[in-house]
Amino acid sequence: MKSTFQALWVCLLFVVGCSTSSTVSPAAKQPRLPGPAKNAYFTNPIADGADPWVIKRNGAYYFCSAGKGGIYVSRTHSLTVPGDKVLVWATPDTGWNRSNIWAPELHYFNGKWYIYYAAAKKSGSPFIHQRSGVLESVGDDPFGPYTDKGMLYTGDSIAYATSAAKWAIDLTPLQLNGQLYAVWSGWEQNAATDKTKQHLYIARMSNPWTISSNRALISSPQEPWESGGELDLNEGPQVLKHQEKVFIIYSTRESWLKEYRLGQLTLSDTLLNPMDAGSWMKTGPVFQGTDKVMGVGHCSFTTSPDGTESWILYHSKKSDVPGWDRDVRAQEFTWSADGFPVFGLPIPVGVPQPLPSGQEEE
Template sequence: MFRPLALSLTLLSPVSAVETTFVNPIAEGADPWVTKYGNQYVWCASEGNRGISLWVSDRLTSLGQKHVIWTAPESGPYAKEVWAPEVHLLDGRWHVYFAASDGNNANHLAYVLQSRDSDPLSPYTLHGPFNTGDGADGKSPNIWAIDMTVLEVGGKRYALWSGWDAPGTDQQFLYIAPMKSPTELSGPRVLLAKNDEHLWERTEEKLESRGLAEGPQILQQGGRTFVTYSTAASWLPTYKLGLLELTGKDPLDPKSWTKSPQPVFQSTELTYGTGHSCFVKSLDEKEWWHVFHAKRDRQGGWRRAIFVQPFTFGADGLPDFGKPVSPGAALPFPSGESLPTPELPVTADFTKGHPKGFSYYGHLQFLNFEKDGMHLGTVPAHPVNDYRSGEKLVLDGGDFTDIEATTTVRYVKGDRDAGILFRVTAPSVGFDAQRGYFAGIIPRDGSVVLGKMDGSNWKEIARAKADIPANATHELGVTARGPEIKVTLGGKEVLTASDSTYTSGTVGLRVVDTHVSFGELKVKPLAGK
């Protein structure tokens, strides 16, 4: 059944596995939101437009562990199109602001979830919709609203959002209103700024195209209050950031806001469609970091990924965001942040949920934890801007040399590669966006494969024939001692090879265009020399 295969490749220079940098993009997603809470970060994300999840992490460069906090009903005014959630700690409770509709975009309104207490993972109750329309009551009629956020200044609290100027117009402007409480507005909306004063605010940057303003985000520093906003077209590379500053005393007076005459953050040749930002400090509070999304494709659409990069303030007190970092470029970790240093042996039982210390890289809808284990490459029931990217779950900070790693693999749908990553560094979103090795099984052509990646390219090292029934659970193993690598299937050696490109790194699991359930991952050091 198994035909061992042995070969040697030309040895390349070793690559250090010491991780002092990370690589963008750090995750799939759009409209990212993260807030610092003690020594942790709480990320907020739409759960396939049908719910909301919080991801808790001890690092800004990883989403961390996933927790679904709310699932939309099957039908009703807030059952679908759950967009751009943000989580804020206000008055001792967490509040998740989001937009939702009945499936018709014209019916989008703003809602908020309120936690039971100061624990971000405590139960939530739904409030809303907010009265974001015209008239003294804000609902005569209520009008389309998305991207709600909260501004606190001068001891008062305000809501900002992107709304239509009238029902059905599809013309987006920035609005502001005072808040009575975290769950209720106390006054009518006020138009904060026009959306087409500059050519760069128009969707296609042409006079004949319309203006568009959305995604307002608060940035406060040195006693000054700024609001960035996303403008032009979210579905095109023209998406960018504009800037407003509160230069007057009354935030409800449009004359109190001064608009920058130029965009403050926009596309490059390699990173484009940049926008819907948020801003957060490093763990030690010494650095400001910019979190934003960028498009995966130049053509129209909303397939996006999340980037993080530092920024500063200039001598004039204005934020200087610089240029968006390129995909694959290494950046130093945020100040005060470092990878953990896990020790062997490591055992991850995926039947118990998302284990702490493992980071996911891929479209958020392609990861799920069920009773039988981790489903990697899950085909979404309701796909939203989905794309495949060699989905992977990677152990944070592992720096292992000689190891034995085993996992159990059950194919749910598909027949492509699934298996073990080892001696891996610099993981990111992308099929081959990591440095290191991969050993996997491929049922469609009955083979076991071993290969390596350099961050953007794949090179096969060895391949062997094997019997891989699609309806069975397979035990896949890898042994790496120095340059010698062995791959086993069902405890039997099926492939051996020699390659010394990578000498150490972490471990993980990966799939290629297929849906697999992994029950566990075990990693232990090799005994002796």
């Protein structure tokens, strides 16, 4: 919510119960009051599914998601309307990545598109075979075709590379001071049960498809707000940069429960070594559910069409029943005077929000 004034206005006009106690950035701009156009708003959810990923390039938004048969990409000029999905990569019939495609992300480096994803050699549970891989576009087209660059190394013995890869999901790249890194969620050791604690790791990359160092642990679920439930998890890391600050916003607690939420790692100085856990300051939760919005997590970030607003896309549970029945939601967030993200409270389903600035009316 942009301000207490706007929250009260929404509550009165639409007779929807909501909280006005969320923290708002001192630097937040004045609220955009509604115009006469009837369709100048949108309501959550904006799509069905989970693990939303969006990237903005050349005035368009590209959404990337997993689905039946492989990985899909859609193109749209409306942040709140994901567009029609196109299958860009089909799972092979055999191999380490034939099943369980999770949380793909689409990135652009040096004239080519790359899709980072998790997959397994066996379908279904227990989910003990997940590893991370990458696809590379043949040309400069996000819809492909793509070349499978194989499994990424995510272990402690670089000399043995793929054979020493550890369980790894939700891998995302981080560019910092001319160096490319990979950040992901993994297990300390491969295990025979998926009831295994997840941590956040980082490693150097020599190019977008090659991890070139052993991994380094940068976060474990140790704080009271990220531990103590059925299973302690740190997962879904996402990079967010602002005013010379680097943040890793990640998901914690159990993804199938209403307590799922977001935590934050802040690089205290961008000249420090990001592979040193001591370089990161942990705070949280920075975004969590309410009695009306449950299990918020696994986000991605972008800006409004005109670039003046910051937006978070995340998934949320449809009910408090344990499970992975989720949908995708979008919400503007602000920044504090000292450059930290302020996410506020998640806006309930059906509450009208102004369209992202610069987006045409739907």
